[in-house]
Amino acid sequence: MCRTSIYEARNNFSALVKTAEEGEVVELTRYDKPVAVIISYSEYEQLENKKPDLLDKLQALKKEFSDVVDDVGFDITPSRECPDYSKDPWA
Numbered sequence: 001m002c003r004t005s006i007y008e009a010r011n012n013f014s015a016l017v018k019t020a021e022e023g024e025v026v027e028l029t030r031y032d033k034p035v036a037v038i039i040s041y042s043e044y045e046q047l048e049n050k051k052p053d054l055l056d057k058l059q060a061l062k063k064e065f066s067d068v069v070d071d072v073g074f075d076i077t078p079s080r081e082c083p084d085y086s087k088d089p090w091a
Contacts, residue, residue: 003027006035 002019006028009016016026016038026038039047 001025001027003029003034005029 002016002024004012004016004026009026009028020026020038020040023040023043025043027034028036028038
């Protein structure tokens, strides 16, 4: 893995992209903390294809735990109201 600062990457971007194309991961840092990576497009496609479809995963979980969880009548619509923390929520 190649590690470089964003400042240095700005000056050597073409070389870093070439490095990533060759299969090496390039880690970009800001103040010595990792903030981004450069990877080859083929590696990116592999990662995207591995990512499970969230809806399929939720359906599978719902089916798996259908005997434990009953979601009928459960409203999951987020409220647009701000909570009033001065009131006791348990009162």
